[in-house]
Amino acid sequence: MAVDRGAAPLSSSVPCGVQVFRISRSWEDIPVKGNSDLLIGIASVDITPPVGVTLSGYTPRISRSIGHALRAEAMACRRGDKAWVLVASDTIGYGRDDVAEIRDRIRQACGLPGEAVMICATHTHSGPATLFGGDGLNDLDRQYLADLKGKLADVAVAAFRSAEPGRLETTWTEAPSLAHNRRVKGEDGAWGNEWWDPDGKHPGYVDPSVMLVGVRRPDGCLAALMVNYGCHPVTLGYDSFAVSPDYPGYLKDALERQAVAGTVLFVNAGGGNVNPRVCIEVGDEHPRKMGEALAAIVASAVGRLAPVADGPLAWRREPWTLVRTREPRKPLDRPGFHVGDSIPTEIQALRVGDLGLIGLPGELFSEYSRMLRDISSVPQTVVVQLANDCISYLPTDEAMAQGAYESKSAPVEGMQDMIMEHAGKAFAAIAD
Amino acid sequence: MGKKPGLEIGVAVADITPPVGAIMVGYKPRQSTALGHTLRAEALVVRDSGGGAWALITSDTIGYPRGYVQDVRRMIAARTPLAAEAVIVSGTHTHSGPATSMFGGEELKPLDVKYLESLKETLADLVARAWADAAPGVLEVAYTKAPTLGSNRRVKLADGTWGNEWNDPDGKHPGFFDPTVMLVGVRRPAGPLAALVVAYGCHPVVLGPSSLDISADYPGYLKDELERRGVADTVLFVNGGGANINPRVCIQVGPEHPKRMGEALAGIVAPAVANLKPIAAGTVRSRQEPWNIVRTRDAIKGQQSPGRKTGETIATEIQAFRAGDLSLVSLPGELFSEYQGMLREASPTEHTVVVSLANDYIGYFPTDEAQAQGAYETNMCPAAEFEGLLMGCARKAFGAIAD
Numbered sequence: 007m008a009v010d011r012g013a014a015p016l017s018s019s020v021p022c023g024v025q026v027f028r029i030s031r032s033w034e035d036i037p038v039k040g041n042s043d044l045l046i047g048i049a050s051v052d053i054t055p056p057v058g059v060t061l062s063g064y065t066p067r068i069s070r071s072i073g074h075a076l077r078a079e080a081m082a083c084r085r086g087d088k089a090w091v092l093v094a095s096d097t098i099g100y101g102r103d104d105v106a107e108i109r110d111r112i113r114q115a116c117g118l119p120g121e122a123v124m125i126c127a128t129h130t131h132s133g134p135a136t137l138f139g140g141d142g143l144n145d146l147d148r149q150y151l152a153d154l155k156g157k158l159a160d161v162a163v164a165a166f167r168s169a170e171p172g173r174l175e176t177t178w179t180e181a182p183s184l185a186h187n188r189r190v191k192g193e194d195g196a197w198g199n200e201w202w203d204p205d206g207k208h209p210g211y212v213d214p215s216v217m218l219v220g221v222r223r224p225d226g227c228l229a230a231l232m233v234n235y236g237c238h239p240v241t242l243g244y245d246s247f248a249v250s251p252d253y254p255g256y257l258k259d260a261l262e263r264q265a266v267a268g269t270v271l272f273v274n275a276g277g278g279n280v281n282p283r284v285c286i287e288v289g290d291e292h293p294r295k296m297g298e299a300l301a302a303i304v305a306s307a308v309g310r311l312a313p314v315a316d317g318p319l320a321w322r323r324e325p326w327t328l329v330r331t332r333e334p335r336k337p338l339d340r341p342g343f344h345v346g347d348s349i350p351t352e353i354q355a356l357r358v359g360d361l362g363l364i365g366l367p368g369e370l371f372s373e374y375s376r377m378l379r380d381i382s383s384v385p386q387t388v389v390v391q392l393a394n395d396c397i398s399y400l401p402t403d404e405a406m407a408q409g410a411y412e413s414k415s416a417p418v419e420g421m422q423d424m425i426m427e428h429a430g431k432a433f434a435a436i437a438d
Numbered sequence: 439m440g441k442k443p444g445l446e447i448g449v450a451v452a453d454i455t456p457p458v459g460a461i462m463v464g465y466k467p468r469q470s471t472a473l474g475h476t477l478r479a480e481a482l483v484v485r486d487s488g489g490g491a492w493a494l495i496t497s498d499t500i501g502y503p504r505g506y507v508q509d510v511r512r513m514i515a516a517r518t519p520l521a522a523e524a525v526i527v528s529g530t531h532t533h534s535g536p537a538t539s540m541f542g543g544e545e546l547k548p549l550d551v552k553y554l555e556s557l558k559e560t561l562a563d564l565v566a567r568a569w570a571d572a573a574p575g576v577l578e579v580a581y582t583k584a585p586t587l588g589s590n591r592r593v594k595l596a597d598g599t600w601g602n603e604w605n606d607p608d609g610k611h612p613g614f615f616d617p618t619v620m621l622v623g624v625r626r627p628a629g630p631l632a633a634l635v636v637a638y639g640c641h642p643v644v645l646g647p648s649s650l651d652i653s654a655d656y657p658g659y660l661k662d663e664l665e666r667r668g669v670a671d672t673v674l675f676v677n678g679g680g681a682n683i684n685p686r687v688c689i690q691v692g693p694e695h696p697k698r699m700g701e702a703l704a705g706i707v708a709p710a711v712a713n714l715k716p717i718a719a720g721t722v723r724s725r726q727e728p729w730n731i732v733r734t735r736d737a738i739k740g741q742q743s744p745g746r747k748t749g750e751t752i753a754t755e756i757q758a759f760r761a762g763d764l765s766l767v768s769l770p771g772e773l774f775s776e777y778q779g780m781l782r783e784a785s786p787t788e789h790t791v792v793v794s795l796a797n798d799y800i801g802y803f804p805t806d807e808a809q810a811q812g813a814y815e816t817n818m819c820p821a822a823e824f825e826g827l828l829m830g831c832a833r834k835a836f837g838a839i840a841d
Binding site for chain 1: 728
C-alpha cells in the first residue's frame with residue numbers, strides 16, 4: 007500500500023510559511039526544557055473512496071463523483087520507548103469495533119498499545135459510510151471500509167517510524183464569523199434547529215477559538231500544523247453527491263499551497279451544535295469559500311506560534327460505560343439501542359509536556375471545548391470530538407432540558423456530569 | 439548573562455465599572471445600589487528584542503476562575519503576538535466589585551452575565567492596546583514598608599483554639615504580617631514614570647458586607663492619590679499575599695474609610711519613589727507551570743463542580759515571568775502573608791513581585807502552621823500539607839526562568 011510519508015522529506019524541502027511576527031524566531035530563541043530527545047513523526051495517506059460508495063451524515067446516498075480527495079494524517083510523538091499517535095481523517099467518524107481493529111493492527115506492526123492511539127474524524131458529511139451506513143452498505147462500501155482500516159493503521163505506523171527531532175508550538179486565534187449555533191428558541195418557547203444562519207443572527211453559544219499546534223523541525227520549518235476548531239463540516243448538503251472532505255479539505259489545501267506547513271491536520275473540536283453560517287449547499291465553491299476563509303485566519307496567526315514546554319509523554323484511556331435510559335431516535339435492533347443496554351466507550355487523554363489532547367466519543371457541543379480546557383491538567387489542550395467511537399451527540403444538560411434534534415439522540419440524561427467526571431479522571435491520570 | 443537587550447514596555451488602562459445593580463461578591467453575594475468608586479483594570483506588557491514577552495493584567499475585582507482567564511488569554515493570543523500562557527490576569531480582591539468569581543455558583547442575573555462577557559473584551563482589548571503602545575522603557579525597583587495599616591486577623595483565643603478577629607484598630611494582634619511594599623517603576627527615556635506597580639499584601643475589605651456601593655476599596659483611592667500627585671501616569675495595584683491580613687480598620691460603610699487607608703498607603707509610597715533603582719537588564723521569559731492538586735477535603739460549596747470533592751484533581755497553575763533581574767510569580771488563590779518572603783527567597787532573581795489572586799481561584803493558601811491551627815481560612819484550603827505543594831510548584835516555575 008502506498009503511504010505518503012508527509013513531513014519527513016517536506017520538512018527540508020518546503021520553505022517556511024507566513025511569518026507575520028514570531029515570538030520565537032528560531033529553534034534556539036526561547037529555552038524549552040529538554041527538547042532534544044522528542045521525536046515527532048508526520049505522515050498522510052489518500053483515502054478517497056471510489057465513486058459509487060455510500061456517503062453518510064444525512065440519509066445515506068450513493069456518491070456520483072469525486073469533488074475533492076479525502077485524506078488521513080497521523081502525528082506520532084516518541085521519546086525513548088514511549089510513544090502515542092493521533093490519526094485524523096476525512097470521514098464522518100468511527101465505531102468502537104473498527105477503532106479496536108485499527109489499534110490492534112498498529113500494535114502488531116510497531117508495538118504501540120491501543121491506549122496510546124487516538125483515531126478521529128473531521129465529520130465530513132460527504133465521506134464514506136464509516137458510520138450511519140445502516141444495513142444499506144453495498145459491496146463497494148464493504149471493500150472500501152476494509153481497506154480503509156489498513157490505510158489508517160499504516161499511516162499511524164508510518165508516522166511512528168518516520169519520527170525525527172521536532173518540537174511542538176501552539177497559538178490561538180478566533181474565527182467568530184464563520185459559524186453559528188444551529189439551536190434556536192421558537193416563538194412558542196420550544197427549541198428547534200435552523201441549520202442556516204447567513205447573517206449570523208443566532209444568539210446561541212459558539213466557541214470561536216481556533217487552536218493551532220505546530221511541529222517545528224530544527225531547521226526552523228513547520229513540518230505540520232494541526233488546526234483545532236469546532237464546526238460541523240456540512241457546507242455540502244444531502245443533495246450533493248460528490249465525495250468531499252467539505253471545508254476542512256479546502257482549509258488544508260490552502261494552507262499547504264501557501265507552504266504554511268508541510269502537512270496540515272484538521273481536528274474538529276466541539277461543534278455538535280455548530281454549523282457553518284452557509285451550509286447544506288451543492289457545489290464545491292461553498293466548502294472552498296469556508297475552508298479558505300478559515301485558512302486566511304489561521305495563516306495570519308501562524309507567526310505567533312510559540313514553543314510548548316516539553317515534558318513527559320503520557321496517555322490514558324478512561325473507560326466509560328453508559329446504560330441507556332432513553333429510547334433511540336431511530337429504533338435499531340442492535341446492542342446498545344434498547345433501554346437498559348450498556349454502551350461501553352471511552353474518553354482518552356494524550357500528553358507530551360504542556361500539550362494535551364482529550365478525545366470524546368461523539369458529537370461534542372461547543373460549550374465543552376472551554377469546559378474541558380478549564381479542567382485540563384496541562385496548560386494547552388486540543389479538544390478532539392468523534393475520537394475512537396461515536397455514541398451520539400454529547401449535549402450539555404441545558405441543551406438536554408431544551409430538547410431539539412441533537413438532544414434526542416443522547417442515550418442518557420445527565421451526560422454532562424459523566425463527561426466531565428471521566429475527562430477529569432483521564433486528565434488526572436496524565437498529570438505529573 | 440548574555441545579551442542585554444533593551445525593553446519595550448506598554449501600559450494601558452480601562453474603566454471596568456459595572457452597572458449599579460450588579461451582584462458584588464467577597465462576602466455573601468449582595469446587589470449593588472450605588473457607585474462609590476469606579477473600578478479600573480490596567481495592563482503592563484513587557485517585551486525584549488529577542489521575542490520574549492509577557493503581560494500582567496491588574497484589575498479591581500475579587501479575582502477570576504481559570505475558565506474565565508483562559509477565555510481572556512485566548513482572546514489576547516488571537517489579537518496580539520503574546521502567547522496565551524504569557525498572560526497573568528489578577529484581581530486586587532476588592533470585596534465591593536462584580537461577581538467575577540462566585541464562590542459557589544450562585545445564580546447571576548442577565549445584567550451580571552452581560553457585564554462579565556463584556557469585561558473579557560475589555561481586558562483583551564486592554565492588553566492589545568498596551569502591546570500596540572509599547573515603547574522603550576526601563577524597569578526600576580524600590581521597597582518600603584507599611585507596618586501600621588494591616589494586621590493579622592488570626593488570633594489564638596482564650597480556650598487555646600484559633601479564630602478570627604477581623605478588626606484590630608490598635609494593632610494588637612501578634613500574628614505575622616509582612617509589611618513590605620514593593621514598587622516597580624516603568625521609566626521612559628525622557629525621565630518620567632509612565633507607570634508604578636504597588637505590590638502590598640492586605641485584604642481590600644475596608645468596606646464590609648453592609649456597604650452596597652460598588653468600590654475599588656483602598657487600592658482605588660491609593661491609585662487616585664498617587665496619580666493626582668503626579669507620582670506616575672498610571673498606578674497598578676498588586677495584592678501580594680494578604681489572605682490572613684486585614685486593614686486595621688475594616689468591614690466599614692462609607693467611602694471615607696477606604697479613602698483614608700488608600701491615601702495613607704500613598705503617603706508611604708510617594709516618598710519611596712525617589713529610591714527607585716534600575717534593575718539589571720536581561721531577557722524576557724515566562725513559564726506557566728501546571729499545578730495539579732488532589733483534594734484532601736471537600737470544598738465548602740459547589741461540590742457538584744469538577745475538582746471540588748475529596749480525591750478529585752484540581753487543575754491549576756503557577757506562572758513565573760522574568761525581565762532581567764525582576765520576576766513575577768502568580769498564585770491562583772488567597773496567599774498567606776508568610777509566603778511573600780518564602781517565594782522571594784526561592785526566586786532566581788534579585789527582585790520578585792508576588793501576585794496573588796491570579797489566573798484562578800482555588801481557595802486560601804495557608805502555611806502548614808496555620809493549617810494545624812485551623813480557623814476560617816484553613817477550611818478553604820483544598821489539601822493538607824499545602825505549603826510543600828505550593829513551594830514545590832513555584833520552585834519548578836522559577837527553575838524554568840532561571841539562567
